[in-house]
Amino acid sequence: GFTVLEGYGLTESCAATAFNPWDKTKIGTVGQPLPGSVVRIADDGEVLLHGEHIFKEYWKNETATAEALTDGWFHTGDVGTLDEDGYLAITGRKKELIVTAGGKNVAPAVIEDRIRAHALVAECMVVGDARPFVAALVTIDEEFLGRWAAENGKPAGVTAAELREDADLVAAVQKAVDDGNAAVSKAESVRKFRILPSQFTEESGHITPSLKLKRNVVAKDFADEIEALYRG
Incomplete structure (x- = not known):
């Protein structure tokens, strides 16, 4: 009897970057990108994020920053898919x-x-x-x-x-x-x-x-x- 709405975000994305709307949720996905959020899937399946909400850098760690950010795209380390309606599903971690x-x-x-x-x-x-x-x-x-x-x-x-x-x-x-x-x-x-x-x-x-x-x-x-x- 409970309505469950899944969302997705990381510390580096200032919390939510995708969310399931209450009136058209898709169970098993984390929803669609919120306004201002851009999501794409890399060739190896990694979820990449872009937008004004993405962090600038890791504190005093240029190496980690360079590894995580490429041309403004944040490499989340998560593996996922986007369906025909733009709903994001997280299927695992890249390192796994x-x-x-x-x-x-x-x-x-x-x-x-x-x-x-x-x-x-x-x-x-x-x-x-x-x-x-x-x-x-x-x-x-x-x-x-x-x-x-x-x-x-x-x-x-x-x-x-x-x-x-x-x-x-x-x-x-x-x-x-x-x-x-x-x-x-x-x-x-x-x-x-x-x-x-x-x-x-x-x-x-x-x-x-x-x-x-x-x-x-x-x-x-x-x-x-x-x-x-x-x-x-």
């Missing part, structure tokens, strides 16, 4: 883009969010940089696992580590992966996945206090699991 061995650019956030929406899934991290196909590491929500286990005839108190190869659990996660794959192209879809024995936590060093994945840390700590996805 995965480039497969076949040269396909994959923004992991789209499919990760869909897979993570499944009650059994705690976290999902897509991998595949310089690899022949896209794969994923999946962790199981420990709170929901007990309920799922009881409904599926598994022993009380069983853990994700004990069930990670269980056919029923793998099949349930496969449904979540299939749902995620429905949102992307075949080249971007997850072909294989591995269920990890434990969740990612701030204490384990795998997520930030704002619950963002530390991709480089996960990739390092679970390098063997990733290699197993591509072995053979």
Whole structure:
């Protein structure tokens, strides 16, 4: 019953630069550029902004300023698309883009969010940089696992580590992966996945206090699991 209106902006754009109008909102987008805001998409998919609202420079940091501003266009670091009506959709961060061995650019956030929406899934991290196909590491929500286990005839108190190869659990996660794959192209879809024995936590060093994945840390700590996805 709530009306949700998404918008978009950065500190460097003096807050909002795009917004969904209340009378013609498009769910899944951050709306159209506000008056005075200009948005375009670079060849590599990065969202570029232009207008009087864009900042002048980073304080006493000429190098960062030169990297962020080119001919008056601010490079946001976000990846997105513009539809035929000028609505902007943010699909990921440029630094998180995965480039497969076949040269396909994959923004992991789209499919990760869909897979993570499944009650059994705690976290999902897509991998595949310089690899022949896209794969994923999946962790199981420990709170929901007990309920799922009881409904599926598994022993009380069983853990994700004990069930990670269980056919029923793998099949349930496969449904979540299939749902995620429905949102992307075949080249971007997850072909294989591995269920990890434990969740990612701030204490384990795998997520930030704002619950963002530390991709480089996960990739390092679970390098063997990733290699197993591509072995053979």
